[in-house]
Amino acid sequence: MRYFDRTGLYILPLFLGLLFFAASLTPTLIPRSWLVQGILGGLVMGVGYLIGRIGVSLWRLMELPEPTGRAVRIAQVIIGLPVLAVLAGCLFRARDWQNSIRERMGLELVDSIYTVRIIALALAVFLTLVLLGYALHWLFNRFRTWLYRYLPERTANVAGFLLTVIVVVVVTRDGVLDRVIAGLDSSVTVAQNLFDTAPPRPEGVRTAGPGSLIDWDTLGQPGRNYVTTGPDAAAISAFTGRAAQDPIRVYVGRAQAETPQERADVALAELIRQGGFDREVLIVAMPTGTGWMDPGAVDTVEYMHNGDTATVAVQYSYFQSPLALILETRAGLDQAEALIGAVHSYWRDLPKDARPRLYIHGLSLGAWSSMHGTDLFALLDDPINGAVWAGPPFPSVTWQRVVASRNLGSPYISPELGEGQLVRFANHYTHAGGPEGWGNMRIVFLQYSSDPIVFFETLSLYRKPVWMAEPPGPDVSPFMRYIPVVTQFQLAVDMALANTAPDGHGHAYYGRDYVGPWVAVTDPANWTDADTARLMAYCDGGFDAGCVND
Numbered sequence: 001m002r003y004f005d006r007t008g009l010y011i012l013p014l015f016l017g018l019l020f021f022a023a024s025l026t027p028t029l030i031p032r033s034w035l036v037q038g039i040l041g042g043l044v045m046g047v048g049y050l051i052g053r054i055g056v057s058l059w060r061l062m063e064l065p066e067p068t069g070r071a072v073r074i075a076q077v078i079i080g081l082p083v084l085a086v087l088a089g090c091l092f093r094a095r096d097w098q099n100s101i102r103e104r105m106g107l108e109l110v111d112s113i114y115t116v117r118i119i120a121l122a123l124a125v126f127l128t129l130v131l132l133g134y135a136l137h138w139l140f141n142r143f144r145t146w147l148y149r150y151l152p153e154r155t156a157n158v159a160g161f162l163l164t165v166i167v168v169v170v171v172t173r174d175g176v177l178d179r180v181i182a183g184l185d186s187s188v189t190v191a192q193n194l195f196d197t198a199p200p201r202p203e204g205v206r207t208a209g210p211g212s213l214i215d216w217d218t219l220g221q222p223g224r225n226y227v228t229t230g231p232d233a234a235a236i237s238a239f240t241g242r243a244a245q246d247p248i249r250v251y252v253g254r255a256q257a258e259t260p261q262e263r264a265d266v267a268l269a270e271l272i273r274q275g276g277f278d279r280e281v282l283i284v285a286m287p288t289g290t291g292w293m294d295p296g297a298v299d300t301v302e303y304m305h306n307g308d309t310a311t312v313a314v315q316y317s318y319f320q321s322p323l324a325l326i327l328e329t330r331a332g333l334d335q336a337e338a339l340i341g342a343v344h345s346y347w348r349d350l351p352k353d354a355r356p357r358l359y360i361h362g363l364s365l366g367a368w369s370s371m372h373g374t375d376l377f378a379l380l381d382d383p384i385n386g387a388v389w390a391g392p393p394f395p396s397v398t399w400q401r402v403v404a405s406r407n408l409g410s411p412y413i414s415p416e417l418g419e420g421q422l423v424r425f426a427n428h429y430t431h432a433g434g435p436e437g438w439g440n441m442r443i444v445f446l447q448y449s450s451d452p453i454v455f456f457e458t459l460s461l462y463r464k465p466v467w468m469a470e471p472p473g474p475d476v477s478p479f480m481r482y483i484p485v486v487t488q489f490q491l492a493v494d495m496a497l498a499n500t501a502p503d504g505h506g507h508a509y510y511g512r513d514y515v516g517p518w519v520a521v522t523d524p525a526n527w528t529d530a531d532t533a534r535l536m537a538y539c540d541g542g543f544d545a546g547c548v549n550d
């Protein structure tokens with residue numbers, strides 16, 4: 001009878017798990033496939049079940065009275081029926097919820113979300129987590145039983161728990177995780193075609209070409225793609241109808257030198273060698289984690305300034321941005337400090353009437369690192385001309401401070417600061433307001449209202465994010481609701497899917513949306529609204545690689 005009572009009581013956590021599963025079906029920022037939804041549902045169902053089990057355990061630990069027999073069965077019915085009704089309702093509406101996101105992002109609507117597949121996969125994930133939990137509990141019992149021989153019971157329990165934690169940490173960190181990291185490091189090195197696997201250098205490349213200080217074999221695939229593509233003088237002239245120059249693109253690979261400062265010094269020397277400080281516009285850009293430079297961000301500014309530009313970038317990692325953020329947190333920050341510091345120091349000593357306008361740029365992790373490397377206080381004596389930062393990740397302290405300083409009543413997803421003389425925000429629908437009304441420095445943040453990389457919040461585990469308390473953005477589902485714990489996991493999954501969104505949504509930034517910010521920040525000579533519209537239309541021509549089809 002005692003076993004039956006316990007079993008009856010412990011079904012209540014299962015109901016909480018089912019509620020969490022139902023809640024996971026609600027929409028957030030990025031559309032989810034049945035596969036992703038099934039994994040997410042099983043994961044949060046396990047979390048809900050765990051919370052319920054902890055609650056029951058605390059109830060027993062406090063030796064509170066427990067319902068038994070018929071009272072338990074009545075409670076199961078009273079609680080279970082509403083839970084099942086909520087689950088059925090959420091499953092019924094799940095397709096419309098997903099379509100509410102897809103419609104606003106211009107995606108094809110789905111006829112089915114494959115409910116049976118979602119339920120089956122969620123149950124499989126949930127059962128796997130439960131088995132893993134029982135395995136850890138078994139290990140804990142073995143440890144504390146052995147320690148009972150030598151220690152008092154309570155001390156043995158605590159020591160057994162600590163030993164279990166140590167075993168888990170050692171196995172995951174020094175076993176599985178280390179092997180995964182080693183494998184990733186090896187795979188990305190191969191994928192970047194470094195050293196003896198690098199393809200032959202094409203003719204006519206300035207960076208890593210004849211006389212260059214940079215080795216072609218060390219560039220990696222992203223760097224080679226960057227320096228060998230992009231518009232040349234002929235392509236720019238054909239678009240603008242005016243005489244143009246070949247833009248300068250300097251790129252230093254991660255394998256070029258051992259330390260961030262050494263790579264920055266090589267980048268500066270190469271920039272000087274190519275005449276980058278003789279151009280009208282000089283951009284210090286930080287790439288994403290793998291070293292990729294968004295062509296839509298660079299091509300656009302090269303077109304609007306007739307190629308009279310120079311861009312310098314240094315690779316700091318081989319990993320995708322999320323992995324680089326976790327595994328090599330300091331790499332991008334240290335590289336940005338070294339590169340921006342080196343270029344600014346040289347630029348500052350040049351005559352003010354004979355030096356280029358200096359700008360900073362970064363996308364995603366590149367935005368975070370370049371914001372960190374742009375010490376505005378250190379630049380007060382001779383500040384840069386401005387910056388364009390796209391998709392700033394949520395941990396970015398500079399971005400957080402700027403958003404926190406927004407005007408009263410200004411929306412979180414599209415803030416306004418003062419009169420817009422120093423900082424402005426742009427997105428898929430607004431483009432920074434043009435080149436008028438600025439002060440001495442111009443900074444634009446380009447961020448989409450559906451970008452979870454920007455709007456994820458660690459405190460959303462138990463607190464509604466500010467932006468969820470405001471009217472949703474144009475590409476955000478009106479059915480999105482905050483649910484403690486569940487929303488945190490949904491947004492984490494959204495971050496993993498952020499780049500799968502169509503252009504102009506999620507974390508998929510593309511050429512036409514850089515045009516307005518670059519015009520506002522760099523104020524190109526003789527540029528008109530018609531030129532802006534024409535360049536945006538050019539970027540809308542269906543080119544997958546960025547702004548133009550190189």
